[in-house]
Amino acid sequence: MRENEFEFIRGLVYEHSRINLGPDKRELVSARLGKRLRATKLATVGDYCHFLQTERDGEELAHLIDAISTNHTFFFREIAHFDFLSQIAVPELKARARTEHWPRLDIWSAACSSGEEPYSIAITLDECLGPAWPWHIECTDISNRILAKAAAGIYRDETVGKLTPARISRYFQKGYGPQEGNYRVKPALQAGLGFQQLNLLEGEPPFPHPFHVIFCRNVMIYFDRKTQEELVQKLTRHIVPGGYLFVGHSESLTGIRHSLQTIKPAIYRRPLNS
16 A cells, blocks of 8 residues: 555545544554455555545445444453443432432443444443333444444354353343354343444534433544544533543543543543533
């Protein structure tokens, strides 16, 4: 991949997704472009860049951003977050629910990827709340393809197998015949989740209510400082006073202007009086 081709891809991806691909991402971009060259049956990166310049419907651009932004994830990644959610955040918010007139607990998985994060949240809520307080998880991602996988809730045995046998039995249906080796999230758990495509940096998220908790993890690592600040301020506006924001353990709000209180590493809280 030539330097001018990399710069063209960098600029296009940044313009449409705000993902900032530094020079250290050149090998990653090259590897992921290989998949798109095979899919489009184009011979060179130069041909692919020309194709992106001339296509009118933007379909391939969506595939490109999808390929670049796809992130590795797994169930209960960064387990300390789920421990804090069940032991601290949820009991605290539940205690406020009656006086604050909250009919349910609302959580947003803002970059849900292939679904392991929101289903981990759902399992946590089911275990710590049961029927005591209804809950709903809004799941969004920039990629339609990866979002469809999350909504389907079907995972291979090597992925689900990392959970405890009790959780697998309670929350997943085992596949047989053509579905051998697959596990599907049970409808009772999946009913508490909603899925929609969303670019976090395009306008205000279309939600009519704020959230008690927002998970936006391992997203800001792709953005420059200005974009990180814009995103954090936008997310803060969608958190109830006293609600929580979880970011990835490799991320930090240090050096970013924000109004949140630091609770623990990668856990922040909107002040009650804000």
